[in-house]
Amino acid sequence: MGDPREKIFREAAETLAARRNAVALTGAGVSVESGIPMFRGTQGMWEKYDPMEYATIGAFLRDPEKVWEMLSEMVEVLSRAVPNPAHFGLAEMGKRGLLRSIITQNVDGLHQAAGSQRVIEFHGSAGELICLSCWNRYSSREKIRDGIPPRCECGRILKPNLVLFGEQIPWKAQEDAESEAETCSVLLVIGTSAQVAPACDIPRLSKKKGAAIIEINPEETPLTRTITDLYIPENAGPAISRLLEGIRDFPPPS
Ligand code: OAD
Numbered sequence: 321m322g323d324p325r326e327k328i329f330r331e332a333a334e335t336l337a338a339r340r341n342a343v344a345l346t347g348a349g350v351s352v353e354s355g356i357p358m359f360r361g362t363q364g365m366w367e368k369y370d371p372m373e374y375a376t377i378g379a380f381l382r383d384p385e386k387v388w389e390m391l392s393e394m395v396e397v398l399s400r401a402v403p404n405p406a407h408f409g410l411a412e413m414g415k416r417g418l419l420r421s422i423i424t425q426n427v428d429g430l431h432q433a434a435g436s437q438r439v440i441e442f443h444g445s446a447g448e449l450i451c452l453s454c455w456n457r458y459s460s461r462e463k464i465r466d467g468i469p470p471r472c473e474c475g476r477i478l479k480p481n482l483v484l485f486g487e488q489i490p491w492k493a494q495e496d497a498e499s500e501a502e503t504c505s506v507l508l509v510i511g512t513s514a515q516v517a518p519a520c521d522i523p524r525l526s527k528k529k530g531a532a533i534i535e536i537n538p539e540e541t542p543l544t545r546t547i548t549d550l551y552i553p554e555n556a557g558p559a560i561s562r563l564l565e566g567i568r569d570f571p572p573p574s
Contacts, residue, residue, distance in 0.1 A: 328550055330566060333563050333565075333567045333570060335506055335534065336418050336506055336508075336563065339506050341420060342419045342504055342506035343419070343508070343526070344419060344421075344422045344509075344510060345423045345424075345425075345510070345519070345523065346423070346511055346512065347425045347513065347514075348426060349511020349556055350404075350407065350410075350430075350556045352511070353404035354401040354402060354404045355397065355400070356428060358513075359371075360515070369390040372485075374389070375387070375390065375484055375485050376485040377485070377486040377487045378486055380484055381452075384469060385477065388469040388477070391469075398428050398446055399461070401430060402433070404557050405558070405561055406555075406556035406557040406559075406560050407436070408434045409557070410434070410436055410560060411431070413564065414435075414436050415435075418567065419508070421440060421500050422439045423442055423496075423501070424439060424442060425516070425519050427443055427446040429445060440493050441493060443483040444480070444481050444493075446460060448460060448481040449470055449480055449481065450478060451478055454473075456472050456473065456474075458470070458478065460480065498522075501525040502525050502526065504531050505530070507526040507532070507533050508535075509523055509543060510535075511536065511537060511556050514542050520542070524547060527547045532549045534550045535550070535551050536552045536554060536560070537551075537552075
């Protein structure tokens with residue numbers, strides 16, 4: 321018996337190779353193979369820390385020291401994480417001219433570490449800290465060495481420059497993401513549960529403009545049976561590596 325997924329991989333590889341104008345939307349699932357826990361599910365961050373208590377801007381303003389209990393665990397995990405085959409595979413797609421940009425909900429910087437050139441950080445970055453009084457910014461790595469919670473020169477506890485619940489998406493990221501989503505001809509949706517707005521609305525923007533939606537996720541999401549065209553029910557690393565292999569069979573259009 322042949323591999324039942326052969327057909328779907330072949331179709332996805334052919335679509336990517338023929339259209340050559342893909343954008344990826346990534347979520348926590350792409351970094352799972354780097355040892356970073358997801359948010360949802362039994363092993364997820366939100367199982368341990370109630371997001372209403374630990375991940376809203378209101379909670380941070382009320383009690384930043386408490387929110388730093390969760391953040392310090394996140395920062396510790398991120399400091400040890402390195403890119404995995406999913407990140408490297410997407411960077412390779414970029415180099416081969418198949419993938420134009422990545423819109424990521426992740427704050428771990430691993431797409432950039434793997435060599436991807438154009439990465440839109442939709443939920444900001446854990447690599448930077450910001451003071452909500454004087455708007456000074458600092459590198460997380462350096463500031464955290466001085467102790468947790470990290471403080472600004474003015475004495476106030478710093479916030480990572482990532483989006484907490486109740487905060488706006490950085491306007492430039494929102495604008496760039498919409499523009500990429502509306503002008504790509506393939507959207508690769510990888511490792512996101514597609515439950516958090518406005519990121520989960522991005523695939524609809526692409527679909528409306530005629531893009532093909534290819535979804536990679538071992539579990540189905542609200543997108544899978546509604547707007548996804550090709551669903552690959554696998555982990556990101558092996559799926560992206562297999563897609564890259566498959567694309568070799570389709571030479572660039574002349
Ligand atoms: P979630 O934790 O909600 O979902 C992760 C998804 O990854 C799930 O659908 C899993 O099935 C899938 N997954 C697990 N392992 C995988 C693997 N090896 N390869 C591919 N997929 C895999 O994470 P996000 O959808 O990214 O926001 O969550 C979105 C936002 O919710 C986050 O950015 C964060 C969170 O609250 C903020 O903090 C504002």
